[in-house]
Amino acid sequence: MEYLLHLFILISICAILGISLNLILGYTGLLSITHAAFYGIGAYATAVMMVTHSFPFFPSLLAGLVLSGIFALGIGSILSRFSGDYFALGSFGFNIIVSSLFINLQGLTGGPLGISGIDRPSFFGFVFSDRLAFLALAIFFVVMIYLLSQWIVRSSFGRTLKAIREDEKVVQVFGYKTLHYKLAIFVIGAMMASVAGALFASYSSYIDPSTFDLTGSIFVLAVIVLGGLANTKGAVFGAIFLVLLPEIFRFVGFPSALAAELRQVAYGLTLVLLMLYRPQGFIGAYKF
């Protein structure tokens, strides 16, 4: 039971990452490979606030949201001037910069050793210490972010995002300042990712830079490409699939070490097969 709860918590965290990246990539068409950086900013901000400054979880999460938003505003102001491959390359670079900061700002982040001893969230005296309670909290955030995402994509703003994805030049001809729209969704997506970071830090009680490097960004990318671009449900589906995949290998009798290796192979293979036969992902609404 504890094992299942653990998996569901991981799925919830991945689903938040997937839903938020889907707003940027699936709906707006911006191939962002820096999502793990915002995930990390949320995690580190929460960890530093809680461990170093003894703040409770929720104000720390808020600090992560704000910090992530500020970083996204800075990074997005530059990236929003680009589209296509240039956007992807630029975002790639930013993930490397932020990862380096996590490693090198040792006084703040603990460097490669990371930060340990991060407490579980508490709310008016109630501590989300056991897994079931934490899962309830994680699901609460997934639902909130899911609803917010649905509201965004169904709004006129969401329609404009899709139009930018389809043909940015045409949208500009009709008088839209597309840079503002791209920047806005980039900041919103980054702030959502920081929530996943805060949850992860508090759940695992220990974070280090390796979780938030490029591999992390590519993992989130795989979540939504598999699940389905421009479909919020697709992001949740992708999270379920990719979190459970290595566990399936473990259950069919592969040793843990081999299962981990096979997971990478399976990710790659599934992505290649999907690109060939179902480019919109399992339940996606947008094809590359």
Add this chain to the structure above:
Amino acid sequence: MSHLEIKNFSKQFDGIKAVDHVSFSFESGKITGIIGPNGSGKSTLINLLTGVVQSDSGVMIPQYNQTTLSITRTFQEVRILEQMTVIDNILIVLTKRSVWVSIFETQKEQHFKNAKKVLEKVGLWEKRNELAANLSYGQRKLLEIARAVAMDATVYFFDEPFAGLFPEMRKIVTSLLQELKKKDKIIVLVEHNMELIRELSDVCLVMDSGKVLAHGSPEKVLLQTEVIETYLGK
């Protein structure tokens, strides 16, 4: 009468002058037809005027009552938003151009009604929830024209709107152009077909090698010797 004056528009591609110091005045309530042989700079000119291509030189001087210049257009190669529904292709031009306003949209119903009106005119209302990519060529072309017409703009540019359309569809487009004319809009029509220009336009601008060869009423301009030579050869 309001008008849009353009002065000294130029564009070179790898040393080739696609548009060469073009100046003109587009009047409201009139259809200005731009004709010329292939490569004469017609489409490039409207690409410059709509900001699709950056011009080397040139200035637009709007002369009208409204405070902002709003422009809409169709493209020579149809550019609809393929992976969006038919109705979303129209709604996109109706929404306010502000992130904040579009998040908290308050005029959804009004926009929907306006979109319905224009889609009914082009016979695409029944297909409103289909993806634009699934439409036939003629329907895609009509959708693009409907999108341009749906916008309450000052200037309307149509780049070969009749190309590839069936006669019934042509009638629809003609009536849409006439409606805009009645609303006193500035309408610019790029067209190959001289007959259509003669039938629809009030003013005719003939281009050749990026320059204005002649302009005036279609009856007079299309009879000028250099215009005939440009089209039919000496």
